[in-house]
Amino acid sequence: MATAKGGEKLDGGVLEHAVIAAQGWEGFTITTDDGHPATLAVVDERGQIIESGPELVSELWAVAVMSYRRFLIKEKALKVWSEPSGLFEERE
Missing domain, CATH: 1.20.5 (Single alpha-helices involved in coiled-coils or other helix-helix interfaces)
Structure with a gap:
């Protein structure tokens, strides 16, 4: 399923409050569901x-x-x- 930003959204995601994106040249980007920066632990x-x-x-x-x-x-x-x-x- 394509997203508005031209990426692809995985069906069946289980996260409730975080967004994890990946791009080959950038690596992982983690944000809150409202777009604020976040990180992993x-x-x-x-x-x-x-x-x-x-x-x-x-x-x-x-x-x-x-x-x-x-x-x-x-x-x-x-x-x-x-x-x-x-x-x-x-x-x-």
Whole structure:
């Protein structure tokens, strides 16, 4: 389904208050439903925010792109992930 901004809206979205957009040259953009800037956070099992902000958004984008590139070129990387020491991928 096309949106007024010329993008494509996914059917069946589950978010109630946030808008997440992605463009290949820009990465993820996160806003509130009324258009104000927002960000992502990683929350541990105790409810503590352990990562947040633009660095998290950039790293999430890097992992997503690396995983998708591996898929496109049919490499057998089972998993791509990031941790404090860098980006990694697991192979068969």
